[in-house]
Amino acid sequence: MQILTSLGADFRALWSLRRLVVVLTRREFAARHAGSVGGIVWAWLPPLLTLFAYYLVFDVVFSMRLGENAPTSRVGAYLIVGMLPWMAFADATQRGMNSLLEAGGMLQKNPLPPAIFPARSVLASTFVFSPLILLLVFFYTPSHHFASGVFAVLPLYALQILLCFLLAYLLAVLAAALRDVVQVVGFMLSIGVFLSPVLFPVTMFPEAWRWVLWLNPMSAFVMGYQSALLQGAWPAVDVWAVVGIWVVVVGGVLNMAISRSRDQLVDWL
Secondary structure (H helix, E strand, C coil), rough: CCCCHHHHHHHHHHHHHHHHHHHHHHHHHCCCCCCCCCHHHHHHHHHHHHHHHHHCCCCCCHHCCCCCCCCEEEEEHHHHHHHHHHHHHHHHHHHHHHHHHCHHHHHHHCCCCCCCHHHHHHHHHHHHHHHHHHHHHHHHHHHHHHHHHHHHHHHHHHHHHHHHHHHHHHHHHHHHHHCHHHHHHHHHHHHHHHHHCCCCCHHHHHHHHHHHHCCCHHHHHHHHHHHHHCCCCCCCCCHHHHHHHHHHHHHHHHHHHHHHHCCCHHCCC
């Protein structure tokens, strides 16, 4: 069976070089804030302050409330559940997309599997956001009361990490071939949050246009997190179906991109 052979070979290479991946991930995480007084504290401080600002402004100062069909009435609490996974997705995807361009010189001198570098960037980003996702689980205990649905956060986040790697790797290959991809993706990430249920419940979006939300890879994930954390309910079947479709489609496109760029990738860099 010849399906996904190129991507499968890269996964096997990553597993065989897993110790090197761990070392490179640690170095990238440490290098991001090397030389600053705060050190690695700066990795967590900006997202934490951003989330606190949402809570302070929307729930404390303005006491804004959502409609009856929303999973929670508090606007700040609603925004935090969607925004943190979105920040994790955007950070991992953007850093992973630039990973091959940044490692061009190393790849030209060493016969390393290209997959190592987007994997390193995505894992370093995951190291930052994983503790914050875990904090959300405990912070929202009054909403979900540790009902069984809250444990859906674990497979959701695992699938999100997988999708981030596949998408970042694909974009890294495309960016190596065409540098304009970096600018296009940066723009798409800046407006993508408005085409997802991060800032508003799905019920507020015009019903005839709700299919547009499914074109955003994070919409299903955000809806899953909202169900798990705000209601303690297991995400609906269609949420898992869309997540699975995104993983399979991006994986398939990535496999084709790897197969067709294997011989030219280093030259592009």
